[in-house]
Amino acid sequence: MPCGLRFPHCCATIEPTFPHDAPPERRSAMKRWSVCRVLLPLIILSGSSPLFLQAEPIPRELQRWLTPQNWQRDTDGPILKLGRPGTFDDTHIFAPCVSLEQGTYSLWYCGSSGAVQDRMFVLGRADSNDGIHFNKNRQNPVFSFGDGEHSVLTPTLLRSANGQTLHENGRLRMWFSATDFHDETALHQLYEADSLNGSDWSEAGSDNLKHVYAPTILKTGRTYQMWFTDVSQDPWCIRHASSLDGSKWRVSPDPVLELDQNWESGRLFYPTVLRLGDAYLMWYGSYWTERENTTALGFAVSIDGLNWYKHPQNPVLRPDPERPWESHYVTSQSVMQLPDGRFRIWYASRKQPPFLNKYFAINTAHWAGPAQAETKPPARPAKVAFPEWQAESQAELKAMLGIPEQKVALESEKRGELERDGLVIEKWVFTSEPGSKIPAVVYRPKQLKAPAPAIVLTYGHGGSKSQWQYNYAAQAYAKAGLVCLAMDPIGEEERHIQGRLGTRAHDPKSVHERAWNAGRPIMGKLVFDTMRGIDFLQERKDVDPSRIGVAGNSLGGAVASWMAALEPRIKMAIVSGWAYDNVTLRSKYCTKVPNQRMRERFTWPEFLSLAAPNCAVLVMNGDADWIIDSDNDGTAWRGTRAVVEQAGRVYADQGAEGKVKAWFEAGGGHRPYMAHPDALRWIQQQLGTPALTTEQIKTMPTVNSGRWCDAQQIKLERLYGTDLHQRGATLADFGLTLTDRSQLACLKPEERGTPAFTLEGWLSQIERNE
Template identity: 75%
Template sequence: MKSLSAFRYCISLFPLLLCCRLLSASEPIPQELRPWLNGQNWHRDTQGPILELGNPGEFDDTHLFAPSVSYEDGQFSLWYCGSRGTVKQRIFQMGLAHSPDGIRFQKQQQNPVFQFGDAKHSILTPTLLRTPDGATLRENNQLRMWFSSTDFQDPTGLHQLHETTSSDGIHWSKPSPAELKHVYAPTILKTGRTYQMWFTDVSKDPWCIKHASSLDGKKWRVTPDPVLEIDQTWEAGRLFYPTVLKINDVYLMWYGSYWKARKNTTALGFAASIDGLKWYKSAANPIFKPDPDRPWESHYVTSQSVMRLPDHSFRIWYASRKQPPFVNKYFAINTAHWSGPQVEKVATPQQKPAKFTSWKTQTRQKLSQLLGIPDTKVALQSEKRGEFEHEGTVIEKWIFTSEPGSRVPAVLYRPKTLTKPAPAIVLTYGHGGSKSQWQYNYAAQAYAKAGLVCLAIDPIGEEERHLQGKLGTRAHDPKAVHERAWNAGRPIMGKLVFDTMRGIDFLLERDDVDPEKIGVAGNSLGGAVASWMAALEPRIKLAIVSGWAYHNVTLRSKYCTKVPNQRMREICTWPEFLSLAAPHCAVLVMNGDADWIIDSDDDGAAWRGTRSAVSDAANVYQTQGAAGRVQAWFEAKGGHRPYMSHPDALLWIQQHLGTPLLTKQEIQKLPTVNSGRWCDAHQIRLERLYGTDLHQRGATLADFKLSPLSPTKLACLKPEERGTPAFTLEGWLQQIEQTD
């Protein structure tokens, strides 16, 4: 009964019937977003506005809008923008109102409570710092508020982001200097150490929604691409007023646009995301519309604030306009209530074990197509370029053909004496890594000392596959390179994975390699490549995924990793992605629990998610008769380090591939060396970002008394071949564009 229960749990991870629904949908959607993207039944539970224009002569007697609502100590506080004068002459100041229930509000007697102070600039669209679920977040007991400001008499129309602080919500500090240009209607959450902002970019028409991040809430780094643009039939002219929450690792956004169905109106749309960058709009949009039967909100219903209440329902506060002529830019503030989505578990019928194999085959096919993995392979045309011995290890230099127009320099490490075919590992590389970089050179020699064959290739765009033969270039990272490869149907990640697969083809042509004992190991981006290899390559029996995570945080990384992972998550979940390796491949996920390079919010979410994915996948492995073949390993207080050379990595290799020259006990007794001291001893200079004790300088390496090999010593190409199209990123891009 226990095994049957475990199998039912396994199958619950794989909703096979869902595949048919995805194929018929216009756009695949990650599973956890689907409940949120149905229609939203908002109930207007008042008979009139909750906040109206002030009396004649008061600061808000002609215009009021942009509610920002907080709930603290049993009281709702609503800050809003109000103004006198004509539309052209308006200068907005900020008012405050209080309520015991979020519905009945009383304006503060001291209004306005905040103004820019120069009689020119307006206070617009204030937003408070919030926790991911939308609760008010104080720092040093202070409310922290950002707002957009502009001088409506300025013909440039420049809007800039400023901030202010307050302990009581009434007395605010002077506006800060401008922090960012072209910002309107910001919404800001703090996720871990990171401040995340979504805002309306008003630099040009049509307005769109953009994202920015910061480590202090002052210096902002804008994500290059818009996260939301006009692309649904109901939307017209512009997008504006994003409001974002994050509930159970799902980002939720309510946003406004002009509504095509009725002239001179706005309405609210809704979108959801698993990373805050790639958003999926609801097919039921607009989810909130003006009501012609309520004259005070018959035309505009935007400029909103949304809060999740303690009972997990939602309340929205929004500004409205009555019918034209629009004497009042906005006329009133209103509220509505939504009980939230109906989340139902998908009941999956019991399946026979063969269904898992069928699901795996179908999912691998989809993911291979996503990466643009070629259907056919050409002859390797392997050509040996030399051989030498180094400290008891034989090093062979080769080139082979990966695909038409793309050849690969490769170095193979092997023990000097082999009595029978040996296990083998192909290395995969981090950003800027290549066969001569110290951490991969070290790992290759260490594996050979343990009795394995190790293949180290140059990834596309690095070292001998760089136009000028440079190391550490990250030549495949720029957006322009990503777009060229993606548009040709050959994503960069797919190229890295396919070249690694061809490395396995190379190993299988050798008599000294055991074809049943081949694995991959990589760090950082190399960990990502290793994760894809584990998912897609049935010939490997081991994968060491170092310096990477099975979590949505990786969707906020560089183009070569984030875009394929975003698309992958439309097809399967993280546990499912990891479970594609079951039962054939033993996967060890290694990292440090203080690695903020990967866990960019530095709140542990990436590691909690990875542990959860590994735990779920372990159940799948167990039902497939492979218990114990997937594990998560974390070094306490460890950063972004090359863990594939840690003694525990060697123990995993010994257990699942074998280490012909070392027993388990001998590995356990190996001395270790600190990577920083080893690099210093050999005059190896580390990159500034990684060359710290937290990161690469702090790694623990199995100590085989190794010394590094120079790029010149490991060079495979003839002088006349260097920089030629067959060996460069540019040459490959030109080749796939011609083929496409």
């Protein structure tokens, strides 16, 4: 093979075994997670030669970080000790926060005097030329809460993704947790201060985020990301929050780290996070089950900062009984990658009981970092054909999405039709699966001389067949001479229990969990219904079954990406308003969880390559779309371009060069690009446009979406209804008008809200079948 492919022997799926007395919901959860542990063939795209290797189900770029961490202590004693009697830090010292700027290490720490029950912490500072030998600042303490009651705890500085200290408007930004230890509520709250020089700080201001302890904050693009210990209830866990200004925080709905390894006991605390390349790294503390009254440090990695994989050899830094000053605690830490590539950690420690000191000293150690990943071929490579790898991979992903293996008869029933502007709009109802039916409309030219190419639309969050951009695209495709199928997605419009539009009914966590635990993820349902749409089109005499494609925007772009990867019958996909990048793992449950599971098996180039060679994929985005590129720094688009380039080499190796492309509109936001003239050009190239010539498409007039929506009296959603996003879209102008929703209704009055057509009915059905 000219591309130098190497493949393993076919992998056998590992069938999980479950306790016979486990309740159904437990068996479902066990089955769900067992899917994630199956060994799969993976491609390592190196240059132009993909290598097919076996790997554990963890994103490949993270695996090198889960090798042993050999931390080396640098001193025979603490680098920072308790202060002299009578000073502010003569009894307790902990929570180092270290910065390296212009060759000087600055270490801020929390110190207190008095007995444990009377402690109140303030901030001290020490400086060093080597990160090991520190001198305390003569101005200490350099910061206090100011009311004589609240302690300054666990300070953190604003840092760039790789952990380097950031200044904003020439000033350092520091966040810390504060509490009054004499307050029965024990409330910990997030506060902020800033400084020009690190010694003179502004008055503390509250960010009004409660139950926060030990924050760590990185700025990635425009986004401030915080990981913190949630102390609202036992056991403590670690959570994530994001902000656009560092003041107003949105806490992610689920903990990102909880107690689940054998060494961990009681609580998790003190997260320290860096991001190097595509990997987020977290060191965190817990009580150590092996030795009473001790803490140790664990380590975890992530590709999105939300879904973490813990080190199998945790804890990676343990107390040392031979070093009395750190015999019991080695937590409350700061970690930095040094200019020479090594890592250095500064951590607080506690000596043996009796515990007169909450923490006793500050210490340091270094680690060379992980070895570089080897790219050796497997010991016993066995070549197999790309189609075999593709088929095996598609089968694994279909199983993960819960795509039913068997299909029932569609039992299609026509519910009427109407004519407008030279088009015919047919109304249909057909069966997707037992207990779940789909209302759908077909747009077609009134006159067709031969079986026509066809497109199935896929929808964004809250989208359905009556939403303006899909009604527009469907009419535009029909004007171009195609047949277009527009179906209501599960939970929207006529598949909503109250018949409402824009509900996003499948978004809530509770819905995701019900579907996922039943083995039928929401994304799998959206994809399977789209596959049934292909079945429906292939039964029609006016459709050419060899020329069918899909097109969708936003969530619909995500669905189109899965269709391209898994559905061999489609010849074209337009993936609009979506990225082939890890940034999509921060999205809503229906997209992020399947993508997280997919990324445990494949890289993004591999996922896109599953469409080769038959399905031509056009990825269309605006390069200013911060809805998808959430950091608003181009990360998602740089990643997508690289993925398309790498997948393009696989396409070329399979004889389909040029059939995967990335298209970007300069300055464009989250727009419905599937109705852009360039989308029509792609459709013509891949499927054909019977009613339009190449020259007609090239010279086609355009209309601004905002002006068109105003003319149709369409009220756009606040978030999307801006010139950057939906109001600024360029649409191929066919002189279209909006089709009234009432004209597109397919259901009889007595069918509306019944289980066969609703999300609730489908959930109940799959739970009964589970």
